[in-house]
Structure formats: C-alpha cells, structure tokens
Amino acid sequence: MSTNKNEIRRCGGCLQALEHSSYLTCSSCSLEYDLHCAGVTPERFSTLTGDHRAAWKCVTCRSRQPKTGNTETPVRAGEGGVTVRRGASRPPAIDIDMDLDESLSDPANQTHDGPQHNIAAVLAGFQTLVAEWRQFRADVRVDLEEVREDLRALRGEMRELVGQERLETLEKEAGVNHAAVSARIGALEARVEATERRRAEAGPDEAEGLRRTVEELKLELNERDQEALLADLDIGQLPEQKGENVIHTVCVLAARLGVPLEERDVVFAERVGAPPAEAGGRARRVVVRLARRHLRDELLRAARVRRGATEGGGRVYVNERLTRSNRQLFHQVRGECRKLQWRYSWTRRGRVFVRRSDGAQVYQIRSPDDFARVFGPQTV
Template identity: 60%
Template sequence: MSPKGKKNIKNCSGCLKKIEDRRFLVCSLCRDSYDLECAGVSEQRFYNTLTGDHRANWRCVSCKSKQPKTDNTNTPVRISPEYVTQRRGASDLSPMQLDTTLPEQGLDDQNDTALNMTVEVSDIQALTLEIRHFREVFTSELQALREQMGALKDEVSALSGRLDRCESRTSALDKRMDTIEVCLTGVGHANAERLDEVEKRLEAVGRVQTEAGTGAGSGVVAALERTVAELKLELNNRDQDALLADLEIGGLPDEKGGNVFHDVAVLAGRLGVTLEERDVVFAERVGAPPAETGGARPRRVVVRLARRQLRDDLLRAARVRRGATGEGGGRVYINERLTRSNRQLFYRVREECRKQQWRYSWTRRGRVFVRKSDGSQVFHLRSLDDFARVFGAPGL
C-alpha cells in the first residue's frame, strides 16, 4: 500500500477496527466514522439508495439519541372513509389508487421513508450489539467469580484439614502431659515411701546401737549403714531418671517480664534445632532474681521437653557449637539437669580434675564419668566414696 493510501485509513468509532476501503459513513454532528456494519446500512442501500445529501445528513445512533424529541401532540387526526385513523398528510387513496399514483410521487419522499426505516433498524442492531457485548462481559465475569469461589472453597477445605490436624495433635499432647504427670506422681509417691522406709531403718539402727553398744551390734550397724547408702543411691538414680527430658541453661539474659520460652526457642534456632511451643512442657527460671541477690549473673533456666530425643539433639548441637550466645551476646551453657546430689558430686569432680590435671569429666543420662587421658580407663562415680576411691582424696 502506498503512503498516500495509509493516510486514508480510518478507525470505526463503533467496533474500533480499521476501515481500509471507502465504504463508511460520517456522522454529520460528531464527525465520527462508522463502517457499514456498525452504521446498520447494507451495501446495496449504500450504493443504490443513499444520495449525497442523505450521506451528508446522516447521523449516528449516539447523536440521534441526544436530539430532543419533537412534540406532535397538536397534530390533527382525521378519519378515512373506512373509519381508520390517519395522520395529517396521509394519503386518502385506496391501495389501488396508491399503486397507480406511486410513480407520480417524487423519489425523494420514498428515499426519506426508507432512510427512516433503516435508521430504526440500525438502532435496533446497535442495541442488539450492546446487549450481546454486555452478555459476554457478564458471562466472563461470572466465570471468573466461579473460579474465585472454587479457589476459596479449596482454601477453606485446606484450612479445615489443618485445624483438624492441630486438634488431633493437641489431644495427643494433652494425653502425653497426663501420662507424664501420672509418672511423676508415681515417682514422687515411690520416693516418699522409700524415704519412710529409710527413716524406719535408721530408727532401727539407732535402737540397735543403743541396745548392742559394741561387739556384735557393730556389724549389724555397719550392714544397716551400707543398706542405707545403697537405698540413697537408688533413690538418687530414680530421681535422676525422672529428669532425663530436662535441660539446664545458664547465661540467658534475665530481664524483667521477659518470655523464657521465646529466649529458649531463639537459642535452639541458633543451634540449628527447631523448637515449637508444643515441644516444651515447661520453661522457667530457678533461684532468686539478680536484683535481690545483688549479683549480675542471670538465673538458670530449667526446661522440660516433651521428647527425650529432642533434648539429646539440643545437647549434641550445643557440644558441636561450643560458645553459643544468647540475644544479649553473652555465652550460654546448656547441660543436663542433675539432681542436687549429682550436681554437687560433678562440681567436686571438675575441681579435682583441674587440680590433678585429668582431661575429661562429663555427664551422660545424669551419671558422672571421668577419664584421666585418651585411652585411659573410664570411671563411673556414683557417690563421694567412689570419688575418694578414684582420686585418692577423702570424700565429704
């Protein structure tokens, strides 16, 4: 196409398509161009019926709708001989006479009538196009709304499933908590019963000492003392077994109103272990606050976990990443939670190892172990008597 031809290309104001031929009409009011389809004019009428004046005076549907309607209420009405109401200017001739007189009438009147009918048809066609377009838009929007409702339904179903799983996990956790409480209660009752038994035996020992004095009574007393010592060790072991899911954390910042669980979870995350709220039975600080004691060291944190394996993972990660720090930047220490007897024994063992230059001292499952050097014998210390036997120092 030549550059001159490109300049004559117009866009239809109805369908916005390019008009690449000369078959279009221009509105006499808004001067917008319309192709024959949007103008509602057939090709036969465009070439055979529309004159130059008709094309020059042609108006689009939008402009016609904006024109005010004429008031013809005062138009007189007359009655035909056949008692049919007719408007002024209507023909009084019979159909036969009308047919014979049509050739005598001017072609302009016929063209005006045909043009008016075409305009009405074009109005109907434009309305039909608008209705069709509205129907398509409405259908597409309805389909999009259905898709959104389907997606929302899927999300609600997924959320309902997650809530069901959370409820089941909560129920399982409640059952485990009840089991732990029952176990702890049973251990407490058993310890109380054993303590009562120890007291009774001690009373018996006192009576034997009083009655026997020396001689044969001394052997009985020694046997009873050994029995008492064994019972104390057994009770201590049972108490230690009840703490196999516990940890002691030292060095965590002790701020007033702080969230202990949050501090523990952050520390576990730094060690590479994910700790959720359902994994912790309790987490609390023990001892007097630093402000009351006048010291700067924070209180120890005691944590009981729901699973022993999780506690072992935290201990293993703490040993691998020695020197872990809390949120305040201070060094944090993570150890097994020991009974008071085992804690005192382990403290004395560490001090004696430093004095005698033994390289290794550690705890495993609440038991205290020592070893002088690599490849040397490992000793399990249960009491101060074992401490004196291994290090050659008197026990307390």
C-alpha cells in the first residue's frame, strides 16, 4: 500500500499509528494491520516467508469468502451437536426439555459403546457439578446468615457506643450551657440592680430630663414613619360596593376632580377597617399609594378646591394619609379648635398646623404637650 511520506500509516483494526515494521498487509483490501489486530504472535511473524506474508488476508476479508461444502471431510456435526465420523451410526436424539434429574439418575439406560458412553460420562459429570453447586449454595446461605448475625450484633454495639458518647456529649453541653445561662442571669441581675440604684438616686430634674428624651425619640420615630407616607392619600366616605375594583374607583374619582390618573400610576389602593355590618352601612376609608408624589399633591389641591367632592350622591373627602399618632393628634387639635373657636386647622406633609383667624400666626403642633403653649393654659 503506497503512502505519502507525510502521511501516518495506521492500523486497519485499531487505527493506531504503525510505529515499527512488524505489520501485515491484507492481500485483498490492502489495509495494514499490526500483529495484535492480525492475531499473529511476534514469534510466528518471524517464521513467515515472503509468500505467506503476500498471501495473508485479514479476518474481514476471510469472512467474506463464500463457504463451499467438502464431502470428503471425515468428521461431521450430527444431531445434538455431537460429532461423528462418516458411516458411523447416529446417536439417539436427546430431548432438551426432559427432566434433568431423571436423565442424570438413570445411568443404567446408557451403554458404554462409542458416543453413548461419552454422553453418559458428560451427563454424570454434569450431575456431579449440579450437586456441588447446590451444596455450594447451601454453604453460602449458611455463611450469609452468620455474616448477617455478626452485622446485627456489630450494629447493636455501635448504637450502644454512639448512644453513650452522645449522652456524654449532651451532659457536657448541658453543663456548659448551664454555666453560660447562669452567667447571663447574673449579669442581668447586676444591671437591674444598678438601674434601680440610679433610679433611686436620681433627682426629679434628671427624671424629667429622661422623660423628655423619651418623648423626643418618640416624635422622631413618628416623623420618620410619616415621611414614608408622603405619596399616600386617605379617602373617606367613598361609596363601597361588593366585588369592586378599588383602583378603578380611585381613577374615576380622580377624573371627576380633573386630574388624569391611570391604573399604572397607582401602586396600591385598598379599604381598611372592618366591612360594614349591613348593606348600605358606612363605607370604609380607602388608603392609596401613588407612584409619583406630584400626582398626590395635584389630587389634594383639586380636592381642597372642590371642598368635598361628590360621588354616588354623597361627599367624599381626600386627605393626606397620616400615621396613627398624627391622626389622633389631628383629631384632638380639631376638637380644641372647635371649642376655642379657632378657624383653621390643617395638615401639610404630615405635620399639623393651626391658626386662630385670617392673618394670625401659624402654629405647628407636634404633640399634646404643645396645647398649652399654643391654645393657652386653660387647655391643660
């Protein structure tokens, strides 16, 4: 087989590179095979002549050659796979499905002449092999049972050992935890005693200072909560219907106030409080959060211009959404203004303001403590 100098010669069987000269070339397909794929030992290869090597054919090409019968063959395969010579009597056919134990347990029916003697010997050997196999299986069962018993005993011992170690570990952990808890309880008791001692030693001025500090902290927290509601509205007396779409109802109300509002501009809108006990009862108020703060400011301005929009035959009030503390404070301020005949009270950006009359001074009220300062000592 001619190859280029730069082409790597490869074995036709394993496709590995032929790195030495020990190989054979098929005279039929011209493929080259190393000795392993050719099935030739190095010793046999060294004894092959040039004619033998030139006439050698690979397994694939030899299998493609047509098979021809040879009537002169002295040995042929007979029935049951038993080889007999030409002219010899054929052995009786053996029923493959016959009971094996019966065929093996009746050696008297076998003769000692020719092929029948060979069959009897083979069957007798096979019977011995079956008996040995059965005995081996029985021995294996016994051994397996012993192994299982040993494993069960070993598992029991391991459980006992692990349980004992776990118990000791838990006891150690309980001791450590008990010591830690005792130390923490002791530290807390010491802090409580120190606090009570300082409280007993503190004068009225210090106690008043602490109270004011606490009140200031509460006010700061309330103002931070109010800042989170700067894009929210609180709508009162908006008619309520079963299965309503609250966002759509809010958009319709905004359109009547002259402010274009789409559903995508509303982050959420829901009613708060318990539902009315009976049909036609007082509608729950609606809290709304808008996507942009300027939309909330426009709705507030439009609602204040109309001073109570009408919806479904009733008046609807649109206000800022206040925290619980500011809502209670605003309710108290409005009651005080009605009692003292102050004309104005309102909220802006969550803060409560009052004014006695037109052109009068505006006051901000942060807590009920400011009532005496703004309305006078008679409110205390």
